[in-house]
Amino acid sequence: MNTIGIDIGGTSTKYGLVSESGTIIEQGSIPTCVTEDPQDFVERLKTALNPLMKNVSAIGIGAPNGNYYSGNIEHAPNLKWKGIVPMAELVEQSLKLKTRLTNDANAAAMGEMIFGNAKSMKNFIMITLGTGLGSGIVVDGKVVYGHSGFAGEMGQVIVIPGGRQCGCGRLGCLETYASATGIVRTVKLALETPESKSSLRGQELSAALITKAALEGDELALNAFEFTGEILGRALANAVTFTSPECIFLFGGLAKAGPLIFEPTQKHFSNNLHNIFQNTVKILPSALPESDAAILGAAALIKEPS
Amino acid sequence: MNTIGIDIGGTSTKYGLVSESGTIIEQGSIPTCVTEDPQDFVERLKTALNPLMKNVSAIGIGAPNGNYYSGNIEHAPNLKWKGIVPMAELVEQSLKLKTRLTNDANAAAMGEMIFGNAKSMKNFIMITLGTGLGSGIVVDGKVVYGHSGFAGEMGQVIVIPGGRQCGCGRLGCLETYASATGIVRTVKLALETPESKSSLRGQELSAALITKAALEGDELALNAFEFTGEILGRALANAVTFTSPECIFLFGGLAKAGPLIFEPTQKHFSNNLHNIFQNTVKILPSALPESDAAILGAAALIKEPS
Numbered sequence: 001m002n003t004i005g006i007d008i009g010g011t012s013t014k015y016g017l018v019s020e021s022g023t024i025i026e027q028g029s030i031p032t033c034v035t036e037d038p039q040d041f042v043e044r045l046k047t048a049l050n051p052l053m054k055n056v057s058a059i060g061i062g063a064p065n066g067n068y069y070s071g072n073i074e075h076a077p078n079l080k081w082k083g084i085v086p087m088a089e090l091v092e093q094s095l096k097l098k099t100r101l102t103n104d105a106n107a108a109a110m111g112e113m114i115f116g117n118a119k120s121m122k123n124f125i126m127i128t129l130g131t132g133l134g135s136g137i138v139v140d141g142k143v144v145y146g147h148s149g150f151a152g153e154m155g156q157v158i159v160i161p162g163g164r165q166c167g168c169g170r171l172g173c174l175e176t177y178a179s180a181t182g183i184v185r186t187v188k189l190a191l192e193t194p195e196s197k198s199s200l201r202g203q204e205l206s207a208a209l210i211t212k213a214a215l216e217g218d219e220l221a222l223n224a225f226e227f228t229g230e231i232l233g234r235a236l237a238n239a240v241t242f243t244s245p246e247c248i249f250l251f252g253g254l255a256k257a258g259p260l261i262f263e264p265t266q267k268h269f270s271n272n273l274h275n276i277f278q279n280t281v282k283i284l285p286s287a288l289p290e291s292d293a294a295i296l297g298a299a300a301l302i303k304e305p306s
Numbered sequence: 307m308n309t310i311g312i313d314i315g316g317t318s319t320k321y322g323l324v325s326e327s328g329t330i331i332e333q334g335s336i337p338t339c340v341t342e343d344p345q346d347f348v349e350r351l352k353t354a355l356n357p358l359m360k361n362v363s364a365i366g367i368g369a370p371n372g373n374y375y376s377g378n379i380e381h382a383p384n385l386k387w388k389g390i391v392p393m394a395e396l397v398e399q400s401l402k403l404k405t406r407l408t409n410d411a412n413a414a415a416m417g418e419m420i421f422g423n424a425k426s427m428k429n430f431i432m433i434t435l436g437t438g439l440g441s442g443i444v445v446d447g448k449v450v451y452g453h454s455g456f457a458g459e460m461g462q463v464i465v466i467p468g469g470r471q472c473g474c475g476r477l478g479c480l481e482t483y484a485s486a487t488g489i490v491r492t493v494k495l496a497l498e499t500p501e502s503k504s505s506l507r508g509q510e511l512s513a514a515l516i517t518k519a520a521l522e523g524d525e526l527a528l529n530a531f532e533f534t535g536e537i538l539g540r541a542l543a544n545a546v547t548f549t550s551p552e553c554i555f556l557f558g559g560l561a562k563a564g565p566l567i568f569e570p571t572q573k574h575f576s577n578n579l580h581n582i583f584q585n586t587v588k589i590l591p592s593a594l595p596e597s598d599a600a601i602l603g604a605a606a607l608i609k610e611p612s
Contacts, residue, residue: 065582074582123453137548139452144445146550147429148586153547156580161540168580234467241459242443242548244452274462274474276371276380280454 001057004049005299008032008063010078017052018299022115024292026052033080042090058098059091060301062107062294069149071101077167100301106143106152109136111297112249117287124247125239129254133175139243159235178232180207180253186224196220211257229264237272240281251286307363310355311605314338314369316384323358324605328421330598332358339386348396364404365397366607368413368600375455377407406607412449412458415442417603418555423593430553431545435560439481445549465541484538486513486559492530502526517563535570543578546587557592
């Protein structure tokens with residue numbers, strides 16, 4: 001049987017028909033929030049999915065602030081829908097198919113486990129380095145949801161008390177440093193020093209542009225990657241003490257910078273890892289193709305043992 | 307059927323015959339490391355346990371640096387036995403009973419789940435505040451051991467990079483601040499300021515003495531508790547983002563200081579907790595009587611679903 005994987009993003013929602021082996025047979029996308037009414041979204045989704053409904057057993061949804069237990073999207077800051085939206089229930093009622101929902105990083109972790117590099121792993125952590133930093137923690141072959149349903153929010157670990165202002169209202173959260181927006185902030189701060197020379201001065205900054213500058217040898221850009229890797233490597237070394245993963249996968253925009261981000265992260269990870277965990281844990285890139293990962297991850301959600 | 311619970315400590319090893327309902331029917335203790343030969347210990351243990359072997363189905367052992375998967379005690383710094391000691395195997399061979407072993411904090415978590423305040427909980431964290439800081443993390447009703455068997459080493463989270471020297475060789479680990487020895491170090495540092503007034507000046511410092519001074523209103527002692535609670539509360543708020551527990555239990559010597567440690571810990575925990583987790587998690591004292599906890603915890607190890 002096939003499944004439908006749906007990835008609800010701030011701007012657009014991607015969906016795909018996924019075979020049991022993890023092939024996306026057909027896919028498409030619709031705008032997410034045309035109106036503030038989630039029911040309107042569900043109607044448009046139903047129309048869009050109609051041609052894909054071939055031998056489908058269930059639907060999996062990844063969404064920001066998605067709660068696995070309730071199937072709700074709760075207070076997602078980047079969506080027009082306000083408050084608590086019972087999305088899994090709305091989709092299930094409309095499409096008459098079993099529907100599960102979780103947050104996007106948990107969905108990516110499921111995708112890695114079912115279709116990616118974590119196929120044989122029981123304990124690993126998935127880190128998504130996008131606009132923010134998301135994480136999905138797998139223990140004993142199952143994604144950890146915890147008591148609240150919101151476990152695995154490593155982007156919200158305070159790594160520097162009194163540090164950078166985070167969108168959550170607190171200061172010094174990991175994602176204010178280690179993410180696409182985090183590295184942009186790091187470069188902006190460095191450029192405030194008038195004597196710092198960089199090809200990035202006066203540019204519209206983005207993680208992609210900083211990566212390009214670093215690859216061309218721009219020292220300020222290289223230092224920004226080193227700093228990002230220092231903060232991330234330390235945080236990952238601390239993370240290991242909680243669930244002792246076999247592997248930590250890095251995924252998303254910033255992970256595509258390859259050795260620029262992996263090398264400093266690995267160095268500071270190893271330097272800060274407790275002896276007892278040395279040689280028990282690897283840091284690797286995700287095997288999921290980025291364009292398909294969200295759909296595959298959401299589809300994989302249905303495959304979790306319950 | 308009864309079980310035997312064994313708590314291997316640096317100086318002495320406690321053991322008890324535990325009923326299914328969690329009553330210690332009989333108990334005793336022997337010195338741990340009389341010689342450097344663990345086989346000698348096992349022989350003495352067998353002799354000591356002989357009168358307790360009534361309707362016994364299995365043996366559970368809590369030990370420093372105990373690995374649940376291998377049953378080994380690995381490089382325990384406070385024991386005379388060096389290297390890797392296959393303790394579960396040695397005991398099983400000698401006493402001809404199924405034997406499981408884990409570290410002491412994991413055993414305490416099991417004890418809390420089977421006999422204590424976590425009876426109805428599926429997700430919680432046990433923090434033991436003794437000489438060091440130990441932790442046992444329970445997810446979905448099972449203690450997390452992770453890939454290495456050493457998951458739940460929260461005392462080894464680096465909370466202040468470049469901070470206090472830890473026995474592990476690194477700097478700034480949580481247990482160098484939040485433990486019985488941590489608060490002693492905090493007071494010693496404060497006393498280095500010549501103008502600081504305190505009844506503790508010139509005393510042989512201990513957590514118990516600092517507690518007594520704080521209860522009598524000694525400002526330096528009270529500040530030490532405030533600081534300890536700040537470090538611990540922050541670390542616990544970060545911990546919640548990983549596994550989203552329903553409760554964090556504090557156990558051990560320092561936890562007995564009651565409101566002196568619970569109040570600042572709770573305050574800084576709440577101040578640093580991400581909104582999404584507010585009102586989902588409590589900090590409570592353990593329900594296990596300290597004198598019996600280690601034996602009950604070790605006995606409870608046998609009851610874990612495998």
